Amino acid sequence: MISVFQQHGQELLVGFGNTLLCSVIALFFSLIIGSTFAIFEAVPSRFLHIIGRVYIEVFRNIPLLVIGMFFYAVVPQYIVSIDGFTAGTIGLTLYTSAFIAETVRAGIQAVDEGQMEGARANGLTFMQAMRHIILPQAFRYVIPPLGNQFINMVKNSSVLAFVAGFDLMYQGDMIASTTFDTFNTYIAVGILYLVITLPLSYYMRYLEKKMD
């Protein structure tokens, strides 16, 4: 296993970098998009409500691989030319954002209704109340499930391997198929995923403690 790191360190490092980059981009945007659609569901507007519902149900219930392949194979044919890394990252972002929206929505609903009524009675607009009163409390509730989503997202980034996105799994496939040392290669790849997910997991736990 150590020889895999010695001989193919360069490739693994590139893969590690791409996986990390994809995860960071997807984390950032899926959090924004997810929270937006969660708010859509809380807004007293039937129109926004339906849009939020449709978005979440579509992207939550289609396999990530299908979404990724769609952006890789179909979108460049008809709309705009994008490479594998971009296609995979967009797919991952949309897929994850649907789960984050569901998680955040649950958090918003867990905040007592009186909070919103109180805020509105004190003259705050709906959006002000959302931003200063409801969301800070909602996020506190949903940190543990949100952490789960983030960890899943890092692991799901391996979808890039199927659309030639040069991530960790792609490089692992490449090394395994040229050296035929399948066993040690995938162990090495697994360890590198742990290098990303374990600190993330510990950080989420730390945040949870800090909030209490």
Place this chain on the structure above:
Amino acid sequence: MKRLKNLLLLLCLILVVFSLNACGNKKDSAQNQSVWQKDKSTNTITWGVKADTRLFGLMDVKSGQIRGFDIDMAKAITKKVLGKSGHAKFVQVTSKTRIPLLKNKNIDAIIATMTITPDREKIVDFSQIYFAAGQSLMVKKGSQIKNIKDLNKDGTTVLAVKGSTSAVNVKKYAPKAKVLELEDYAQAFTALKSGQGEALTTDNGILFGIASENPAYHVVGGTFTKEPYGIAFDKGQGKMRNKVNAAITEMRRDGTYQKLLQKWFGNVAGFDLKEASQQ
């Protein structure tokens, strides 16, 4: 105290990984029965075959069976080796999975468009050549690319399949081109259609198979490498390999081989049957 516990947990994890490592390296001392003995007693040979490659091994969706030159070869060889009652069982493989599946004994032999290379000969044993392919290029009709030299430019992208020799060859013959490797031929061709690369490269027989179904694409530039296909066996299965070699020799002599070649490649425009049957 908490820190100590975490450290202990980490140590355990590392220990598990290394012990797994050890059993991965240990050479199957328990399962030492030879493939030949096992196949003779069960009267079945389990072949690893492609199911995504037209002309060689393609899943027929209607009947649920895999059809192609490799399949017919495997069936004919099984009959020669085990006698008329011999049974051939097929397991789908890809370029990426075939060697691991052979090594963990899920399949007895690989007959899946597999090129004989010195690197692979270190890991597996090959039979004699049963199909002499050569690597070629497929592009959209009207493309500027006429041969492998046209690809040797910055900014060109070539599509190949993971675990195949074609990717390695492109890096040798057109080092400036970027190579994207996909899971299988269907995905690689989809990527070509959606413009993720300028050309798809692999062995000519496979490309002719794809082009015959997709008239907007054609094979260009002839072959630029020699890719002799062989049947692969795990190391130490010499008896099985000798039996299969004898069967292929016999098939070449009694005309079965030529008949199968004619059946699958006889009607393919631009395909050189003589070149393919070279030994």
